[in-house]
Amino acid sequence: MKKTAVLVAGSWGTALASVLADNGHEVVLWTRHPEQVHEINALHTNSRYLKDAVLSGNIHATLSLEEAVRGAAAVVLAAPSSGMREVAGNMQPFLSPHTLVIHAAKGFEADSLKRMTSVIAEELPQQNPDRIVVLSGPSHAEEVIVKCPTTIVVAAKQLEAAEAAQDLFMSPYFRVYTNPDVVGVEVSGALKNIIALGAGMSDGLQFGDNAKAALMTRGLAEIARLGVALEANPLTFAGLSGFGDLVVTCTSRHSRNWRAGYMLGQGKPLAVVLEEMGMVVEGVKTTRAAYEMSKHHQVRMPITQVLYQVLFEGKEPKRGVEDLMGRVRTHEIEEIAQEAAGKWLG
Ligand SMILES: NC(=O)C1=CN([C@@H]2O[C@H](COP(=O)(O)OP(=O)(O)OC[C@H]3O[C@@H](n4cnc5c(N)ncnc54)[C@H](O)[C@@H]3O)[C@@H](O)[C@H]2O)C=CC1
Ligand SMILES: O=C(CO)COP(=O)(O)O
Numbered sequence: 559m560k561k562t563a564v565l566v567a568g569s570w571g572t573a574l575a576s577v578l579a580d581n582g583h584e585v586v587l588w589t590r591h592p593e594q595v596h597e598i599n600a601l602h603t604n605s606r607y608l609k610d611a612v613l614s615g616n617i618h619a620t621l622s623l624e625e626a627v628r629g630a631a632a633v634v635l636a637a638p639s640s641g642m643r644e645v646a647g648n649m650q651p652f653l654s655p656h657t658l659v660i661h662a663a664k665g666f667e668a669d670s671l672k673r674m675t676s677v678i679a680e681e682l683p684q685q686n687p688d689r690i691v692v693l694s695g696p697s698h699a700e701e702v703i704v705k706c707p708t709t710i711v712v713a714a715k716q717l718e719a720a721e722a723a724q725d726l727f728m729s730p731y732f733r734v735y736t737n738p739d740v741v742g743v744e745v746s747g748a749l750k751n752i753i754a755l756g757a758g759m760s761d762g763l764q765f766g767d768n769a770k771a772a773l774m775t776r777g778l779a780e781i782a783r784l785g786v787a788l789e790a791n792p793l794t795f796a797g798l799s800g801f802g803d804l805v806v807t808c809t810s811r812h813s814r815n816w817r818a819g820y821m822l823g824q825g826k827p828l829a830v831v832l833e834e835m836g837m838v839v840e841g842v843k844t845t846r847a848a849y850e851m852s853k854h855h856q857v858r859m860p861i862t863q864v865l866y867q868v869l870f871e872g873k874e875p876k877r878g879v880e881d882l883m884g885r886v887r888t889h890e891i892e893e894i895a896q897e898a899a900g901k902w903l904g
Pocket of ligand 1: 838
């Protein structure tokens with residue numbers, strides 16, 4: 559049994575805390591909301607995020623970052639990407655250089671366009687950056703909390719760190735793979751949310767399954783194109799954090815991004831949609847970030863570009879689909895992906 563800290567107590571942090579508690583670890587769950595501390599400790603529920611779930615007695619909630627982090631063998635950062643720098647920076651004074659740091663967010667930092675492992679490494683200079691782990695893959699909190707069979711991937715440059723995270727989380731209902739491709743796992747986990755917004759929008763417009771399959775397939779192509787430009791292994795995009803998470807986020811009614819897209823497709827304005835969701839919808843900020851990155855790296859990302867126009871420039875979703883369908887004819891398999899696959903396969 560190890561002391562583990564999970565920061566913060568949103569849907570995903572609470573579900574990951576439950577996996578760790580089921581594995582017999584002592585879990586300290588940090589939140590900035592006093593009412594959540596009371597509810598989790600007294601009633602063993604976190605009803606705002608996971609309505610009907612009863613949490614393990616091994617989970618203790620606290621408002622004190624010091625209490626959560628000091629002496630922990632591992633810290634799991636499950637804040638949204640917009641809060642990651644603040645949370646990592648605030649816990650830094652209490653963290654030992656030997657503590658395993660794992661993050662589970664799916665997005666980029668809005669202004670710098672940095673990946674989360676880079677943001678965390680900057681805030682935690684005492685930590686070996688090659689030991690910072692990202693946890694990703696097809697895994698809705700609502701299903702993990704009721705122990706539905708789930709597979710995920712943990713990536714770190716140093717294999718031993720990824721394996722330590724694998725040991726911590728692996729359970730009969732939570733199967734964990736390792737991957738050394740941190741860039742690929744972070745980029746695919748973040749970008750699939752854009753495509754899920756599009757898939758939801760397509761469903762909201764009643765465009766059917768052909769359209770959704772097209773969005774997912776061509777979405778994966780543009781995710782991989784940007785990933786390869788950032789030096790990811792193209793094969794990662796066929797894995798759990800790529801194809802796997804794309805499938806679940808574009809098809810599950812648990813998905814916040816799909817649900818937000820659905821409402822947009824029905825004609826609701828973005829501000830109203832975000833207000834109604836009341837939970838983080840990472841794909842909105844990620845669309846802006848990926849749009850900027852595609853320009854910077856000169857990567858074609860037509861679906862992202864259309865989503866950007868719908869979200870931030872007032873384009874009608876239906877018009878966006880017409881624009882995508884009417885693009886100049888092109889080939890399906892791009893040379894860049896073939897070249898990159900050859901490089902990685904040797
Ligand atoms: N919900 C899910 O099923 C999954 C979520 N994720 C990822 O996990 C991350 C968190 O998502 P959710 O748990 O769904 O979000 P959520 O909306 O359920 O909860 C987010 C929590 O973070 C807190 N928070 C935000 N900024 C903070 C800050 N600066 N300091 C302290 N607390 C802060 C909020 O108050 C809220 O309690 C996202 O990047 C998401 O993409 C990944 C896999 C599954
Ligand atoms: O990443 C997720 C599932 O793997 C969660 O996606 P949503 O944020 O769209 O719910």
